[in-house]
Amino acid sequence: MLLDVRDLRVEFHTRDGVAHAVNGVTCGVDAGETLAVLGESGSGKSVTAQAVMGILDTPPGRITGGEVLFRGRDLLRLGEGERRRVRGAELAMIFQDALSSLNPVLTVGDQLGEMFTVHRGMSRRDARAKAVELMDRVRIPAARRRVRDYPHQFSGGMRQRIMIAMAMALEPALIIADEPTTALDVTVQAQVMDLLAELRREYRTGLILITHDLGVVADVADRIAVMYAGRIVESAPVRDLYRAPAHPYTRGLLDSIPRLDRKGRELYAIRGLPPSLLDIPSGCPFHPRCPLARDVCRTDVPPLYEVGRGRGSACHFWRECLRG
Numbered sequence: 001m002l003l004d005v006r007d008l009r010v011e012f013h014t015r016d017g018v019a020h021a022v023n024g025v026t027c028g029v030d031a032g033e034t035l036a037v038l039g040e041s042g043s044g045k046s047v048t049a050q051a052v053m054g055i056l057d058t059p060p061g062r063i064t065g066g067e068v069l070f071r072g073r074d075l076l077r078l079g080e081g082e083r084r085r086v087r088g089a090e091l092a093m094i095f096q097d098a099l100s101s102l103n104p105v106l107t108v109g110d111q112l113g114e115m116f117t118v119h120r121g122m123s124r125r126d127a128r129a130k131a132v133e134l135m136d137r138v139r140i141p142a143a144r145r146r147v148r149d150y151p152h153q154f155s156g157g158m159r160q161r162i163m164i165a166m167a168m169a170l171e172p173a174l175i176i177a178d179e180p181t182t183a184l185d186v187t188v189q190a191q192v193m194d195l196l197a198e199l200r201r202e203y204r205t206g207l208i209l210i211t212h213d214l215g216v217v218a219d220v221a222d223r224i225a226v227m228y229a230g231r232i233v234e235s236a237p238v239r240d241l242y243r244a245p246a247h248p249y250t251r252g253l254l255d256s257i258p259r260l261d262r263k264g265r266e267l268y269a270i271r272g273l274p275p276s277l278l279d280i281p282s283g284c285p286f287h288p289r290c291p292l293a294r295d296v297c298r299t300d301v302p303p304l305y306e307v308g309r310g311r312g313s314a315c316h317f318w319r320e321c322l323r324g
């Protein structure tokens with residue numbers, strides 16, 4: 001396994017108390033595989049990614065347990081220098097907001113080129129040629145000319161392509177993309193996702209795709225991990241999960257997607273709100289919102305039960321849920 005996250009735990013110390021942002025997350029991704037991590041905001045998906053990348057804002061954030069094995073080495077135990085080398089060259093991240101991730105006072109050519117001068121010791125001239133090549137690769141029209149432009153001169157979709165080019169530059173083994181298309185309109189979203197999928201196939205890059213939108217990942221992900229209150233509540237191959245969710249929360253998410261074959265039927269929206277991480281409900285954290293909840297759910301935290309080949313569900317009543 002390329003990345004193997006085991007029992008990861010992260011806390012934030014706030015004025016109002018300790019926020020339990022990540023509470024024992026175990027997941028992994030292989031070379032060439034795409035794992036979608038799905039959850040509402042505040043479910044811990046971005047914090048998990050930041051902990052893996054080693055860019056968790058510290059303090060107030062603190063990793064309190066677990067392992068992040070990347071090609072067999074625990075990233076949490078590497079020194080800062082070593083970790084910085086891994087980041088960039090072997091592990092790259094794409095953020096939602098390309099404009100604030102790119103440097104506004106450098107041309108995109110200089111920013112792309114820097115990847116090669118800094119990490120590969122290339123001359124500026126060769127690095128510039130590489131930058132043009134990469135911009136071509138992510139299909140930015142007139143790359144040779146546009147390499148001299150600044151980030152604000154590109155559209156949102158083109159900027160996100162530049163971010164992808166930056167991430168791909170050193171051909172990393174793993175890319176983590178945190179809501180990479182959320183800021184874009186639907187058509188551009190689809191183009192950016194297609195590009196990511198294509199590059200992943202070509203380079204056999206492992207991809208972790210963080211999203212709150214189940215619709216976005218259906219076509220590109222191999223597996224999905226659904227997060228709720230800092231835990232993975234369901235983990236499954238995409239097709240299995242769509243066909244028959246094994247957790248009431250996943251079922252609620254699926255039922256909230258507009259579908260042609262359900263036209264006219266009212267969309268099911270999950271009642272209530274996700275819990276505050278300062279005050280996670282006892283037992284199953286989903287119980288205040290769950291249509292299947294009963295007494296045991298208020299007292300006993302469900303483990304991630306094995307519910308099939310490569311499938312897990314953290315629901316005491318997963319059988320019932322699977323039956324629909």
Ligand code: SF4
Nearest residue numbers: 284287290297315316
């Ligand atoms: Fe619902 Fe209980 Fe399952 Fe939690 S354990 S998802 S409350 S049925």
Ligand code: MG
Nearest residue numbers: 041045046178
């Ligand atoms: Mg987020």
